Amino acid sequence: MAxxxxxxxxxxxxxxxxxASILEDEGYKVQTAEDAVLGLEILNRETxxxxxxxxxxxxxxxxxxxxxxxxxxxxxxxxxxxxxxxxDMAVRAVKLGAFDFLxxxxxxxxxxxxxRNALTVQKLRKENQNLKKIAGLTKDEIIGTSKEIANIRALxxxxxxxxxxxxxxxxxxxxxELAARAIHSGSARADRVFIxxxxxxxxxxxxxxELFGHEKGxxxxxxxxxxxxxxxxxxxxxxxxxxGDMSLSAQAKVLRVIQEQKIERLGGEKTIDTDVRIVxxxxxxxxxxxxxxxxxxxxxxxLNVIPIRLPPLRERTExxxxxxxxxxxxxxxxxxxxxxxxxxxLTSYPWPGNVRELRxxxxxxxxxxNGDKIDGKGLKDLFLKNxxxxxxxxxxxxxxxxxVNVQTEAVxxxxxxxxNYNDAKESFEKYYLEFQLSRNSGIITRxxxxxxIYPSNLHAKVRKYQIASAGQAGGHGEKD
Ligand SMILES: Nc1ncnc2c1ncn2[C@@H]1O[C@H](COP(=O)(O)OP(=O)(O)OP(=O)(O)O)[C@@H](O)[C@H]1O
Ligand SMILES: [Mg+2]
Numbered sequence: 001m002a003x004x005x006x007x008x009x010x011x012x013x014x015x016x017x018x019x020a021s022i023l024e025d026e027g028y029k030v031q032t033a034e035d036a037v038l039g040l041e042i043l044n045r046e047t048x049x050x051x052x053x054x055x056x057x058x059x060x061x062x063x064x065x066x067x068x069x070x071x072x073x074x075x076x077x078x079x080x081x082x083x084x085x086x087x088d089m090a091v092r093a094v095k096l097g098a099f100d101f102l103x104x105x106x107x108x109x110x111x112x113x114x115x116r117n118a119l120t121v122q123k124l125r126k127e128n129q130n131l132k133k134i135a136g137l138t139k140d141e142i143i144g145t146s147k148e149i150a151n152i153r154a155l156x157x158x159x160x161x162x163x164x165x166x167x168x169x170x171x172x173x174x175x176x177e178l179a180a181r182a183i184h185s186g187s188a189r190a191d192r193v194f195i196x197x198x199x200x201x202x203x204x205x206x207x208x209x210e211l212f213g214h215e216k217g218x219x220x221x222x223x224x225x226x227x228x229x230x231x232x233x234x235x236x237x238x239x240x241x242x243x244g245d246m247s248l249s250a251q252a253k254v255l256r257v258i259q260e261q262k263i264e265r266l267g268g269e270k271t272i273d274t275d276v277r278i279v280x281x282x283x284x285x286x287x288x289x290x291x292x293x294x295x296x297x298x299x300x301x302x303l304n305v306i307p308i309r310l311p312p313l314r315e316r317t318e319x320x321x322x323x324x325x326x327x328x329x330x331x332x333x334x335x336x337x338x339x340x341x342x343x344x345x346l347t348s349y350p351w352p353g354n355v356r357e358l359r360x361x362x363x364x365x366x367x368x369x370n371g372d373k374i375d376g377k378g379l380k381d382l383f384l385k386n387x388x389x390x391x392x393x394x395x396x397x398x399x400x401x402x403x404v405n406v407q408t409e410a411v412x413x414x415x416x417x418x419x420n421y422n423d424a425k426e427s428f429e430k431y432y433l434e435f436q437l438s439r440n441s442g443i444i445t446r447x448x449x450x451x452x453i454y455p456s457n458l459h460a461k462v463r464k465y466q467i468a469s470a471g472q473a474g475g476h477g478e479k480d
Contacts, residue, residue: 004119005047008032009039009065010054010081015106019052022111036065043073050118052102054081055089063093070097071201075126077118081106088452095353095449120367124331131332142175142182143326146316152179152308159306160186165258167243167303168281170310173356176281177241179308183279184237192236197229200245207250209266212257218267230263233276243303244284244295255299278303313351313358320346323355327362335369341376349383352446404442404462430465433458437467 213228289295
C-alpha cells in the first residue's frame with residue numbers, strides 16, 4: 001500500500017500542507033485541491049486510491065462531492081475531515097459511504113491509522129471481488145435459517161417460476177436487491193439480462209428518457225439515439241428499485257407501459273414491443289403512500305401481484321451469528337469465534353441498518369479487531385469506535401432506539417404571521433418536528449440524523465413541546 005495515491009480536498013492551505021507532509025513522509029503519493037470541483041477533475045484524470053475530503057467547502061460542498069465520488073468512483077475510499085461543529089455532517093457522510101472521519105485539529109496518529117485502515121479495507125474488497133470472479137461465485141445466496149428467511153426463500157422460488165410482477169418491501173439493508181437478483185436467477189430469464197433502475201437517483205426531468213430512451217434530437221442534449229432501460233431489459237428482468245420515490249408523472253408512464261407492453265422512445269414515432277418481467281422494491285409503505293396521494297393506486301395494484309416483505313434483522317435474530325460468520329469467511333477473516341457475551345450483544349442490538357450494517361461490522365472486525373476470539377468488551381469497543389453508533393450513544397440513547405408515538409397529523413397552525421417572532425418560530429419548530437418524527441416512524445435517532453441534529457437535542461425538544469403522546473417506547477424500532 002506504500003505508494004498509494006491520495007488526494008486531499010480542503011480549502012485551508014494549512015490543513016493541505018500538514019496532511020500532505022505527514023502522508024508523503026509515509027511514502028504515499030499525495031495531491032491536493034482547494035475545492036471539490038478541482039478535486040473531481042483530478043479524480044477524472046488520474047488513479048486515486050483514497051480521498052481526504054473536507055465537509056465545508058466553497059463551490060461544491062463536501063457531501064455532494066462524496067455522493068459524486070461514491071457514484072463515479074465506487075472503489076475510491078473517502079475519509080471526511082470535519083470541524084467539531086459539524087460532526088453531525090461527518091456522521092451522515094459515514095452513513096453515505098465514507099470510510100471514517102477525522103476531527104480537526106488533526107492528530108498525526110489518527111491520520112495514519114485511518115489512512116492505513118482505509119487502504120486495507122480497500123485491498124480486501126478488491127481481493128474479495130477477484131476471488132469471487134475466479135470462483136464464479138454468485139452473489140445472490142440468501143443466508144439464514146430462521147423461519148422468516150425460509151419462507152422468503154420458498155416464496156422467491158415460487159415467484160421466480162412465474163412471470164408475475166413482484167413488489168419487494170423492507171427496511172434499508174434487509175436484502176431487497178439480493179432478493180430481486182435471486183428471483184431473476186431462479187427464473188426462466190436467468191440467462192438474459194437483469195437491468196436495474198434506481199428510481200430515487202434519477203432526476204425527474206431525465207427519468208422518461210432513462211426508462212424509455214430517446215431519438216436523436218428529441219431534446220437539446222439528445223445528440224444520439226439512446227435505448228431506455230425498458231428496451232434494454234427486453235427478454236430479461238427490469239428491477240425498479242426505490243419505486244416509492246418515483247414522481248407521479250413517471251408513475252403514469254410506467255403504468256401505461258405495463259398495460260400496453262409497448263414503449264415509445266422520446267421523440268420517436270414507432271412503438272416497440274417489450275417483453276420484460278418487472279420486479280420493484282421500496283422501503284416505503286406504498287399503501288400509505290397511496291392514501292397520501294403520492295403513489296398511484298392503480299400502479300400499486302399492478303406491481304403488487306406477488307408481495308414479498310423482508311423482515312428486519314431484529315425480528316430474526318437467530319440468523320445473526322450465521323450471517324456474521326458468513327461475512328467474516330467471505331472476507332477471509334480468521335477471527336470467527338465469538339464468546340457468549342459478544343453473541344448476546346449482537347443479538348440484542350437493534351440493527352437499524354439491518355444486514356448491510358452487520359456486513360459493515362464484519363468488515364471492521366476483519367480490519368481492526370485485535371485478538372483471535374471476539375468477546376463482548378472488544379466488540380463493544382469496536383462499536384464505540386464506529387462513528388455512527390457512537391453518535392447515537394452521545395444522545396444518551398441505549399442500544400435500543402428510543403421512539404415516540406406521534407399520533408396527530410402535523411398541522412401548521414394558522415395565523416402564524418400574526419404571532420410575534422418567538423411564538424412563530426416555536427410553532428413552526430413544533431410542526432416541523434412532528435412532521436419529521438412521523439415520517440421516521442417516531443424513532444428519535446433516525447429523525448435526528450435525518451434532520452441533522454443531535455438525538456439528545458431532539459429528546460429535549462420532544463419534551464419541551466410535549467410531542468410524545470404516550471411517552472417513550474423503548475421497543476425494538478417499529479415493533480413494540
Ligand atoms: N439474507 C442475506 N444473506 C446474505 N447476505 C445478505 C442477506 N441480506 C442482505 N445481505 C447483504 O446485505 C447487503 C445489503 O443488501 P441489499 O443491498 O440487498 O439491501 P436493500 O434492502 O436493497 O437495501 P437498501 O434499502 O438500502 O437499498 C448486501 O451486501 C447483501 O448482499
Ligand atoms: Mg437496495
